[in-house]
Each structure stands twice: as structure tokens, then as C-alpha cells.
Amino acid sequence: MKKKILIIPSWYPNVKNDIVGSFFQEQAAFLSNNGYDIKVLYGNVTGIGYINYFKQRVKNIFSSKEPMLQTNYLVQKPEAFSFSILKLYKWNEERIHEEICLQYTSAFTELIEDGWKPDIIHAQCTVDGGIIASHLGNVFKIPYLIIEHQVFLLHRYSKFKQQLMINSLQGANKVGAVSNHQKRCILMNSINCDPYVIWNFIDENKIQMKPAKSDLKFRIITISYPSFIKDMDTFFKSIERFSKVYNADIEIVVIGNDSFDDLNNANTIVFENLAKKYNVYAKCILIPYLSRNEISEVLNTANVFISTSIAETFGVAVREAMLCGVPVIVTKSGGVEDGVSDKTGVKVDIGDYQAISDALVKIKNNELKFDSAYIRDFTISQCGRNSFLKKMNDFYA
Structure with missing residues (x-):
């Protein structure tokens, strides 16, 4: 039986921008075609004012319950589910984090109730995929892994977010980094983990070398x-x-x-x-x-x-x-x-x-x-x- 992997990307190609995060999708598709049962879960966070937020909450209360997970926003292959996360502009960072975790928990529960439960949760980047994977892994008792792709600078974030990042990396079953430089950047922050170096996937079947054209400058x-x-x-x-x-x-x-x-x-x-x-x-x-x-x-x-x-x-x-x-x-x-x-x-x-x-x-x-x-x-x-x-x-x- 194929191992089930749920990928939590920090960004992903979608109907508005099919380039952003394209390498996440290409990696997921490749793994899906090479021995793994892959699905993607991504919450689309949108800022909203109080009046519109209140209207949406009232609508949700009185309307019939509809599936939370949608497949019409993210690029498919493998199957990629998105869902909406609304945040009030006035919320502080802690309240936003709480809402994101709450909505991801609901979305993950719906995925399980539909008959598919992952063996591993794989987060692409610590912010915010790894933080979310840490929450889901702890709640549902599922191993989670993180591969870090972003420039890793803790000082860019608040003390609250820094602690979430550190806890997520130290609590992960495995941590990966896309270069030796990236591994060094993580370890320089005294984070207790031992990152694997996993270079990004570059598909030689899709990118071919062709003879140069002599008439070009x-x-x-x-x-x-x-x-x-x-x-x-x-x-x-x-x-x-x-x-x-x-x-x-x-x-x-x-x-x-x-x-x-x-x-x-x-x-x-x-x-x-x-x-x-x-x-x-x-x-x-x-x-x-x-x-x-x-x-x-x-x-x-x-x-x-x-x-x-x-x-x-x-x-x-x-x-x-x-x-x-x-x-x-x-x-x-x-x-x-x-x-x-x-x-x-x-x-x-x-x-x-x-x-x-x-x-x-x-x-x-x-x-x-x-x-x-x-x-x-x-x-x-x-x-x-x-x-x-x-x-x-x-x-x-």
C-alpha cells in the first residue's frame, strides 16, 4: 500500500497565479507518480473588516452546511484542497494564529471523514506550513516533517512567531533544508534539529537542452x-x-x-x-x-x-x-x-x-x-x- 503524505505548503500555484510555488506542485506531482499517495491542503487567508466578517458568520449559521474543502482554486495533480480563512484586520498575531489553527483542524477533520488519513504530514517551509503541521501533528498524533525553503532569519519575526518556528522545527520528526547554506542558517539559531540536505527537484524530462541558435546575439x-x-x-x-x-x-x-x-x-x-x-x-x-x-x-x-x-x-x-x-x-x-x-x-x-x-x-x-x-x-x-x-x-x- 502506498504511503499517504499530506503536503502543507506555505504558498501554492492557483487560478490567480500559477507560477508562485510551482516547484511545490511539481515535486508533489512527481512523488505522486512515484510510489506515494499525495494530497495537498492549503488555507487561503484573507483580511476582512468587521461588518463583512459579521455578515459571513451569520450566513454560515443560517445556511446549510457545505463542504469546506474545494478543488477549484489550486492547481491540481496531485489532488489539492483549499479552504478560506477569514481574519479580522484588528486581530493581533496570537488571535490570527488561533483562527488559522482552528480552521486547519476543521479542514483536516473533513479530509479524514472523507476516508483519507495521512501517514505523514509534510510542511513546505516553517512559516507558516511548518507551524500548521506542528499543530495538526500534535492534535491528531501524526508524524510531521518540515523542509525549509525560505531565507531563514528569525529576527524578521515577532517573539511570538519565533517561538512557534523554533517549537515546530524542534518538534518535527525530521527537518530538511534545500542546501548546505540553508542547513547552516537553521543551526546557527541554536535550534535542536539535524537537517537533511535535500536539493530541490529539477525535472530533466521537462527541461531539455537544445542546440543554440547561431543567429542570436x-x-x-x-x-x-x-x-x-x-x-x-x-x-x-x-x-x-x-x-x-x-x-x-x-x-x-x-x-x-x-x-x-x-x-x-x-x-x-x-x-x-x-x-x-x-x-x-x-x-x-x-x-x-x-x-x-x-x-x-x-x-x-x-x-x-x-x-x-x-x-x-x-x-x-x-x-x-x-x-x-x-x-x-x-x-x-x-x-x-x-x-x-x-x-x-x-x-x-x-x-x-x-x-x-x-x-x-x-x-x-x-x-x-x-x-x-x-x-x-x-x-x-x-x-x-x-x-x-x-x-x-x-x-x-
């Missing part, structure tokens, strides 16, 4: 979003410096937007302004978002991929570029360093736009050469289907 690609942690100033400064050497035959592709909730609101204004600020706007192609299949197609046109982050827990976009056989230039930002060596790319200090520019010159001049087949094969050995499944089999054992 020297193409530099990055995938990012407007945040200080991505340090896009350094990216554009390096391009400005590089373009003074190669002015005519380069092309810059920046994929990313500033919308994390609804892709209908996605735009590239922040990147446009930076490109203009550093005098490279005419050389740029700015794309707010692409589907998963389209990203693979575009990455295959790259001569080099750049990541200028201050911190990366793993670096999904970097690994996807590498799966296309593309050499990478990355800052020493943590998680990406597990996969980048002098055979796969170039590592530079954080903020060192001059070193990035110099590396671009060497790659453009063929002073630095890379074996695309090796880059892809190495990435598969680290993050591909067989490697990821073996690590997850050990994690779920």
Missing part, C-alpha cells in the same frame, strides 16, 4: 523579482560596464515581475527604471512572466545566466538554466554555491559587478569555455529525478 538572461535580496542594481551595473566593451551584439533578457498574488497585475516597471538608470534599456527584453514550458524555451537561447542575489536558499532558476547546459555567473549567495564550480560557471563576491562584467568578457571572448553536456549531467546528478526520489524516500522512511 550574445544573450544574457536572468530571472528575478524586485527585492533588495535579488540586488538587481548589481546586475544592471555589470551589464552597463560590459556593454561599454561590447556595445552592438549583446541582448539582455530579464524575466520577472512585482506581483506575487495576481499575475493580471504583473509588470516590469522596476526593471525598466533600472535599465534606464544604467543606460542599457535599448539592449533589454523585459518579460513579466512566462509559463514553465516557455521558460525552458527561452533559457535554451542563453549564452550565460546571471544571478546577483544577496541570499539564495537553493536557486531554482540557476539550476534550470544549468539543466539547459547554460553556464552561470552567480554571487556567493549561499544555496547556489552547492552547484557551481569552475566546470559549471563562475562565482563572484556579493555586489561585485566588476567581476561579473569581467567574467562576461571572458565568456564572450571564449577565454572561458564550458561543456554544456557536463553542466546538464552534473545538475541531473544533484537535483534530477533519481537523486530527488532517493532523498525523499530516505526522508519519508
